[in-house]
Amino acid sequence: MNEPTLETKQIFQGRVISVQVDTVRLPNGGTSTREIVRHPGxxxxxxxxxxxxxxxxxxxxxxxxxxxxxxxxxxxxxxxxxxxxxxxxxxxxxxxxxxxxxxxxxxxxxxxxxxxxxxxxxxxxxxxxxxxxxxxxxxxxxxxxxxxxxxxxxxxxxxxxxxxxxxxxxxxxxxxxx
Missing domain, CATH: 3.90.79.10 (Nucleoside Triphosphate Pyrophosphohydrolase)
Incomplete structure (x- = not known):
């Protein structure tokens, strides 16, 4: 099971993190959004x-x-x-x-x-x-x-x-x- 990304919007880019909002396809065929914090580890x-x-x-x-x-x-x-x-x-x-x-x-x-x-x-x-x-x-x-x-x-x-x-x-x- 996975959630393929349909669209990504960059919301914030900082020194340590960035934030994006992805629109994803759900397993039942619907769509939803996912707020994701990107961090280098x-x-x-x-x-x-x-x-x-x-x-x-x-x-x-x-x-x-x-x-x-x-x-x-x-x-x-x-x-x-x-x-x-x-x-x-x-x-x-x-x-x-x-x-x-x-x-x-x-x-x-x-x-x-x-x-x-x-x-x-x-x-x-x-x-x-x-x-x-x-x-x-x-x-x-x-x-x-x-x-x-x-x-x-x-x-x-x-x-x-x-x-x-x-x-x-x-x-x-x-x-x-x-």
Missing amino acids: AVAVLALLEGRLLVVEQYRKPLERMQVEIPAGKLEPGEDPQEAALRELEEETGYKARSIRHLRSFSTSPGFAEEVIHLYAADDLEPTEVHLDEDEFLTCEAITLEQAERFMEEGKIFDAKTVLAVYMWKQFVRTGQF
Whole structure:
């Protein structure tokens, strides 16, 4: 089953996303519209430093509050996700990973967006320098699993990528495998 596109109208083109409205043919022969957010994809890093999770705290305008999240960022056109993960980890936390591996890729909101996040695990970290983007204001810290679980209960950790990372970390602590 699919929904062939009959027409596409570009509604918005921004720095990070674009929005389009597609007219589609439904399986029953009728038509409908689909609002679609186009996004180049992103990476996120579950980085462990001496048994603690590296997180960044930053203000998230859509939620109008501070959030604690794992390091993450948008993919540049044609950029290799693993290279992007290494770049974002270093830029946001000031740590380089000597070891990194892909854990999962997942869709964030398949009902209206095409964004896919590639989640990596990084360890064997060495300190370097933080290189934040000019419009990026965040702080980095290393938290315990207990702190991460408490932050989820309190709503400080609220985004899907970080919640998934915390549960994967918890599984790793229990089983030795992600």
